[in-house]
Structures are given as C-alpha cells and as structure tokens.
Amino acid sequence: MTITDPLDLLDIDSLLSDEERQIRETVARFVAEHVRPHVAEWFEAGTFPRELAPELGKLGVLGMHLDGYGCAGTSAVAYGLACLELEAGDSGLRSFVSVQGSLAMFSIWKYGSEEQKLQWLPRMAAGEAIGCFGLTEPDFGSDPAGMRTRAVRDGDDWILNGSKMWITNGSIADVATVWARTEEGVRGFLVPRGTPGFTTHTIKQKLSLRASVTGELVLDEVRLPDSARLPEARGLGAPLSCLGEARFGIVFGSTGAALDSLRAAIAYATTRVQFGKPIAAFQLTQEKLANMAVDLNTAALLALHLGRLKDAGRVKPHQISVGKLNNVRRALAIARECRTILGGSGITLEYSPLRHANNLESVLTYEGTSEIHTLVIGEALTGHAAYR
Structure with a gap:
C-alpha cells in the first residue's frame, strides 16, 4: 500500500x-x-x-x-x-x-x-558575526511610527536613547540595526556590542519560540560616529521594507511547520492501533488528514506563486500580507489538529506538532499581527486605511 x-x-x-x-x-x-x-x-x-x-x-x-x-x-x-x-x-x-x-x-x-x-x-x-534588528518598542509594536527611541546630533556624533523589545537574537548579537527618530525623520544606526551605554537583556519564561533568543535592547546615552548611520535609510519606509523581506520567509517557513506536523501525525496514525486497527484506517482520522493536506498544499502553492512574483520583481506588500496571514493561520490550525491525532502523546516533546503550534502563536504575531495584515488587505481592496 x-x-x-x-x-x-x-x-x-x-x-x-x-x-x-x-x-x-x-x-x-x-x-x-x-x-x-x-x-x-x-x-x-x-x-x-x-x-x-x-x-x-x-x-x-x-x-x-x-x-x-x-x-x-x-x-x-x-x-x-x-x-x-x-x-x-x-x-x-x-x-x-x-x-x-x-x-x-x-x-x-x-x-x-x-x-x-x-x-x-x-x-x-559566514555566521561569524550575529545581527539583530531593533525596531519594535515596549509601547510601539504594530505602530512603529510612534517609536520613542531618539538620535540627536552632537557635533559629528549621534547620541541615542531608548529601548527596543522582543528582539530576536538581541542578547547574542554582535551588531544591532537600531531605528531611531531624528529631526530629519527615522534613521537606522549600526550599534556594535560593547558600545558604552548599550546593554541587552534576555527575555525568559517564554511559552513559545523557546529554541530562540529573544531580548531587550537598552540605549542609554549611546554615542556613535556618523559612520554608524545607514546613509541610504531615510524614513519609516526603510525598516518596513526590511520587514517585507522577513515576512516573505514566513510565508514559506510556516508551511514547513505545518508539513512537519502533518508528517508526524500520519506516521503516528499509521502505527497507533485502537479497536483492532491503525487509527489511520478510521474515517474521522482520514477526514482530518485529508483536510489538513488540502490546506497545506494550498499554502505551498500560494508561497510558490509569491516567490515567483518576487523573483520577477512584481510582488506587492499586500500580496505578502495575504501569504503571511493565510499560511500562518493554516499552519497553526494544522499543528493543533495534528496534536489531536497524537492524543496524550502529543503533549510531549517526543512529537513536534504542539511545539510547532506553540511557536506559531509567536509567528502569528510577529512581523505584523494577523489584525494588521487583515487591514493591509482591506486597504488594498477598498482604498481606505483603517489603522486609526
């Protein structure tokens, strides 16, 4: 068979x-x-x-x-x-x-x-130096335009003050790209580890993305030369364009989490025997598996289509939002459903679906929450921005 x-x-x-x-x-x-x-x-x-x-x-x-x-x-x-x-x-x-x-x-x-x-x-x-990206702040996640981190000129230097939160790689990074408000608008700065006044703290007690370092960046009178400023980054569009790159990876990545979850559920269902036969032979289990496989393949085809558009230079931000919103939601639902097939065994780390589901709760939120991506799509459809 x-x-x-x-x-x-x-x-x-x-x-x-x-x-x-x-x-x-x-x-x-x-x-x-x-x-x-x-x-x-x-x-x-x-x-x-x-x-x-x-x-x-x-x-x-x-x-x-x-x-x-x-x-x-x-x-x-x-x-x-x-x-x-x-x-x-x-x-x-x-x-x-x-x-x-x-x-x-x-x-x-x-x-x-x-x-x-x-x-x-x-x-x-080469992986010899690790970087992080400091945009999100404790009080400004979905609304980065409200950032409080400031960079003020002092002669030929800049003085940075502020903090960033939920920064992946933050407490192990050798260099941080930090975005700050200046008199000329938002600008980006490269802040090497060890710069006086620059400290990082690891965020502990996470229930999600546990195999990942998440940190807080604190800038207290950090003095940087003008050579630390990203010269071509002008305005909020610069960091947002970077986020678009990361969101594209999530469109594919979340599909991988769903795929691994489904493979684990199928492997378990074909070997777990109840009532004299593998649970994969029961109609309810097959319905779950069939529905999840259809959703997975739909997500994979969407990711591939967006990838082809990106390679052709034609992908648009709202299209990436469609991919991120759809594929993370589908992946999270698949991971949760796979856990049900695993029964009690599914709550252990011997099997991947619940670990994936926990992780995807974070993926659903970062690089733009599902609510924000919904509004991006809504704006594309209606011409009206509903963020405020």
Whole structure:
C-alpha cells in the first residue's frame, strides 16, 4: 500500500527547478542531522545554540538571497524553500536565519555604506558575526511610527536613547540595526556590542519560540560616529521594507511547520492501533488528514506563486500580507489538529506538532499581527486605511 507524502499530493515538486529542489534537499538534510536530534532539548531548556551559526554559514543560508559580500545570491523561491525546511525543524531556527539575513544583513546590504557592507556582511554570511534588528518598542509594536527611541546630533556624533523589545537574537548579537527618530525623520544606526551605554537583556519564561533568543535592547546615552548611520535609510519606509523581506520567509517557513506536523501525525496514525486497527484506517482520522493536506498544499502553492512574483520583481506588500496571514493561520490550525491525532502523546516533546503550534502563536504575531495584515488587505481592496 503506497503512502503519499503530504507535500507530494499535487506534485508541487514538478513546479521547481533542479537547483531549487537541490537546495531544499540540502537544507532538509542539514536539519535532519544537526537540528532534529537536539531541538526538543533546546526547546525545553529555552536555549539557542550559538555554535550553530557558523554551521548555518557553511550551509550558505545566511543572507542567501543577497548578492555579493559572501552571500549566495539565490532566487527568492530558493530562499523560501530553505525557510520551509528550516521551520520544519523549528520556528526558532528559521527565525534566526530570517533575522540574520532578511533584517540585519538586508538593512546593511540595501541601506549601508560600502564600508559598512565590507565590515559586516562577509562575517555575517559566514555566521561569524550575529545581527539583530531593533525596531519594535515596549509601547510601539504594530505602530512603529510612534517609536520613542531618539538620535540627536552632537557635533559629528549621534547620541541615542531608548529601548527596543522582543528582539530576536538581541542578547547574542554582535551588531544591532537600531531605528531611531531624528529631526530629519527615522534613521537606522549600526550599534556594535560593547558600545558604552548599550546593554541587552534576555527575555525568559517564554511559552513559545523557546529554541530562540529573544531580548531587550537598552540605549542609554549611546554615542556613535556618523559612520554608524545607514546613509541610504531615510524614513519609516526603510525598516518596513526590511520587514517585507522577513515576512516573505514566513510565508514559506510556516508551511514547513505545518508539513512537519502533518508528517508526524500520519506516521503516528499509521502505527497507533485502537479497536483492532491503525487509527489511520478510521474515517474521522482520514477526514482530518485529508483536510489538513488540502490546506497545506494550498499554502505551498500560494508561497510558490509569491516567490515567483518576487523573483520577477512584481510582488506587492499586500500580496505578502495575504501569504503571511493565510499560511500562518493554516499552519497553526494544522499543528493543533495534528496534536489531536497524537492524543496524550502529543503533549510531549517526543512529537513536534504542539511545539510547532506553540511557536506559531509567536509567528502569528510577529512581523505584523494577523489584525494588521487583515487591514493591509482591506486597504488594498477598498482604498481606505483603517489603522486609526
């Protein structure tokens, strides 16, 4: 009796190039060898192994969609497929790669000076230096325009004061891209670890994204030379463009979490015997599996379509919002439903679905809450912004 893998249901592989399939398979092998054997321990301990960063650098996924400076320069689809396999391991792993490449590195690559790019990007691509992205504040998450962090000129220098919250990689980063309000509008600054007045604190007691480092950044009279300013970043559109890059990775990544959950549920259902036969042979279980597989493949096709649009230079912000809103919601529902198939066993870290579900609660919120993405889509449909 043949068992079809959930992602083979519609032969989506036939829509990928040989190179795209090879990249996906290479990342999948890395996750199988370096992540799956340990991720339950990382999740339970609430740690992310910093020593994994150079290995991810050797794999070539850090800033892989950027050109030059040690970056691979792959297509958006290839990057998305890598995110899918990384998040099939754990959302915390994909978050590390997304923040490193699509936020910290992308902000330097797109808005930095040549000196800044040469100083940071090759080391970050190799995983020798870790970056973070300081935009969200304790009182300003969905409304970054209200940020209170300030940068004031003092001769040839800048003085920064403020704080940032919920910053992935924040307390292990070697450099932070910090966004601050100035007299000329929002500007970005590179703040290296060890700069006087710059401190970080790890956020503990998380119920989600436990295999990921989340921190607070505090800037108290931090003095930076003008060479630390990202010269091409002017206005709030600069950090928002970086967020668009990270959201794209989530469209694929969340699909990976759903895929791994469904694979775990199918494997369990085909071996768990009740009432004299595997629970996979019962109609109610098959209905759950069929509905989830349809949702998974729909999400995968949407992600691939958006990736093709991005590679063609035609993707629009509201389209990324459609992908993020739809795919994270579907992935979260799939992970929860898979847990029901696992029964009591599903509440242990021996199985991945509930871990994925817990992680996806964070993914649903960060890089734009589901409410904000709903309003982005609503504005595209009506022409009216309903944020205020």
